[in-house]
Amino acid sequence: MNKKKQQILTTGKDLFWKYGIKRVTVEEICNRSGVSKMTFYKHFSNKYDLAMDIMDSIYDENINRYREIMSSDREYKDKVADLYKIKLDATNDMSHEFLNDYINSGETELISYLNGKIEKIMGIIINDFIIAQEKGEIRKDIKPEFINFFLDHMVKMSGYPELIKLYSNAQEMILELLNFFFYGILPRSEIINLNKQKFKNDV
Amino acid sequence: MNKKKQQILTTGKDLFWKYGIKRVTVEEICNRSGVSKMTFYKHFSNKYDLAMDIMDSIYDENINRYREIMSSDREYKDKVADLYKIKLDATNDMSHEFLNDYINSGETELISYLNGKIEKIMGIIINDFIIAQEKGEIRKDIKPEFINFFLDHMVKMSGYPELIKLYSNAQEMILELLNFFFYGILPRSEIINLNKQKFKNDV
DNA sequence: TATAAATATATGAATATAGTACAAATATAT
DNA sequence: ATATATTTGTACTATATTCATATATTTATA
Numbered sequence: 001m002n003k004k005k006q007q008i009l010t011t012g013k014d015l016f017w018k019y020g021i022k023r024v025t026v027e028e029i030c031n032r033s034g035v036s037k038m039t040f041y042k043h044f045s046n047k048y049d050l051a052m053d054i055m056d057s058i059y060d061e062n063i064n065r066y067r068e069i070m071s072s073d074r075e076y077k078d079k080v081a082d083l084y085k086i087k088l089d090a091t092n093d094m095s096h097e098f099l100n101d102y103i104n105s106g107e108t109e110l111i112s113y114l115n116g117k118i119e120k121i122m123g124i125i126i127n128d129f130i131i132a133q134e135k136g137e138i139r140k141d142i143k144p145e146f147i148n149f150f151l152d153h154m155v156k157m158s159g160y161p162e163l164i165k166l167y168s169n170a171q172e173m174i175l176e177l178l179n180f181f182f183y184g185i186l187p188r189s190e191i192i193n194l195n196k197q198k199f200k201n202d203v
Numbered sequence: 204m205n206k207k208k209q210q211i212l213t214t215g216k217d218l219f220w221k222y223g224i225k226r227v228t229v230e231e232i233c234n235r236s237g238v239s240k241m242t243f244y245k246h247f248s249n250k251y252d253l254a255m256d257i258m259d260s261i262y263d264e265n266i267n268r269y270r271e272i273m274s275s276d277r278e279y280k281d282k283v284a285d286l287y288k289i290k291l292d293a294t295n296d297m298s299h300e301f302l303n304d305y306i307n308s309g310e311t312e313l314i315s316y317l318n319g320k321i322e323k324i325m326g327i328i329i330n331d332f333i334i335a336q337e338k339g340e341i342r343k344d345i346k347p348e349f350i351n352f353f354l355d356h357m358v359k360m361s362g363y364p365e366l367i368k369l370y371s372n373a374q375e376m377i378l379e380l381l382n383f384f385f386y387g388i389l390p391r392s393e394i395i396n397l398n399k400q401k402f403k404n405d406v
Numbered sequence: 407t408a409t410a411a412a413t414a415t416a417t418g419a420a421t422a423t424a425g426t427a428c429a430a431a432t433a434t435a436t
Numbered sequence: 437a438t439a440t441a442t443t444t445g446t447a448c449t450a451t452a453t454t455c456a457t458a459t460a461t462t463t464a465t466a
Contacts, residue, residue: 004412018300023226025454036413041456097221207443228423239444244425 005043007033009057012050020097021051021105048107055102058094059117063124070128076137208246210236212260215253223300224254224308251310258305261297262320266327273331279340 011033015024026047030037044050069082102110214236218227229250233240247253272285305313335341 019222019226023222026456027454037456038414038458039412042412046455229425230423240425241427241445242443245442249424 002043004033004035004039008035008040008043008050009054013054016051016054016098016101017095018097020095021047021101023097023101048105048110051098051102051105052110052113055094055114055117059121063121066121066124076132076135205246207236207238207242211238211243211246211253212257216257219254219257219301219304220298221300223298224250224304226300226304251308251313254301254305254308255313255316258297258317258320262324266324269324269328279335279338 008029012024012029015029015032024047026040027037029047029050030040044053066083069079072079102114105111211232215227215232218232218235227250229243230240232238232250232253233243247256268289269286272282272289275282305317308314332341
């Protein structure tokens with residue numbers, strides 16, 4: 001990778017993260033990264049092209065982290081816990097300003113590109129869930145998309161003050177969420193026993 | 204205070220805090236605060252005039268908090284600890300983006316205005332230090348300006364990762380800093396005893 | 407030294423923004 | 437209810453900013 005291009009990507013990300021895309025000018029990116037405007041346009045056709053590249057690299061990075069975790073031969077439960085911790089979904093890693101400007105840029109090309117990326121990632125994740133399901137690591141009567149949806153929401157939830165304030169610290173909350181997640185989807189016989197007991201008490 | 208003006212001030216602060224002054228447009232402030240451009244220009248002559256008003260109110264608010272703390276008849280030590288906790292110096296309360304744009308606005312009038320405000324606040328604080336010094340609450344051989352300087356740096360220091368990582372939590376660090384601050388400036392006889400003991404050990 | 411890459415500066419065109427004018431709408435007080 | 441003041445929406449112009457490209461010069465590299 002070209003050194004100058006890397007500098008543009010780095011400062012571009014820094015600025016976009018802070019201020020969003022539309023508030024940042026090409027000239028500013030050039031000045032801060034110590035690169036002339038000409039070299040900028042040598043590598044990127046415009047500001048939104050740079051934004052696309054940045055988004056690209058983030059997704060690739062996250063996909064790699066995902067693959068690394070999933071390829072290890074640990075317990076399935078531990079792998080999912082790791083996914084949760086690194087917040088796999090790249091949109092969670094982005095600043096609100098950046099994603100917002102990206103979507104509202106009006107550049108339909110960008111949006112469809114982003115959707116394609118997300119679709120691809122979702123495909124990989126859901127496929128892995130299906131495999132895990134076939135292996136018996138997840139209950140067979142759950143839709144894989146639901147699991148992915150819930151995992152995504154769990155990450156979001158852990159940022160909500162309303163939830164956080166229920167626990168004395170974040171670790172406790174994460175543990176609680178993970179426990180809920182696993183005891184809800186893992187085929188544990190304890191759940192059946194628990195249900196029976198509950199039933200007895202009700203009667 | 205006019206309701207519309209207050210709305211402009213609030214959203215102005217919100218936007219300036221996030222993006223700095225130069226990245227925010229008058230129209231944006233108007234739209235977000237639900238106020239027409241005409242009423243904006245009725246209350247403020249331009250964007251930097253609004254910024255000045257915002258800075259004004261912050262300083263006034265902080266001055267009031269300061270006065271409130273200092274007028275209470277608690278121990279001097281406790282008062283200073285409170286000052287440290289609320290980060291009295293208004294510049295610390297400001298976003299880096301805002302202060303930076305404010306100073307680099309090129310509007311010399313703004314800068315001198317800010318300097319005047321700071322000078323005034325410094326005067327009040329230092330005067331209080333001198334009074335405390337005369338009362339014997341602070342060692343007589345310390346320059347009040349130094350104390351103020353150090354207090355200010357202490358606030359900044361408590362934001363440094365290098366320092367933070369030395370302690371298991373922020374509370375511990377704050378305590379450490381405060382202890383250092385007071386045992387350094389308070390006229391405690393223990394310090395003399397400590398010195399004697401240390402000397403004995405060395406021999 | 408020859409060749410490629412990067413820079414500084416200038417420039418025109420497109421776009422965004424600031425600030426004002428004015429008629430219509432809304433709120434407020436009597 | 438009516439007169440008065442306030443606010444709004446829209447339009448408008450002048451100015452400023454930004455984009456994107458062109459060209460001459462400098463710097464790095466093989």
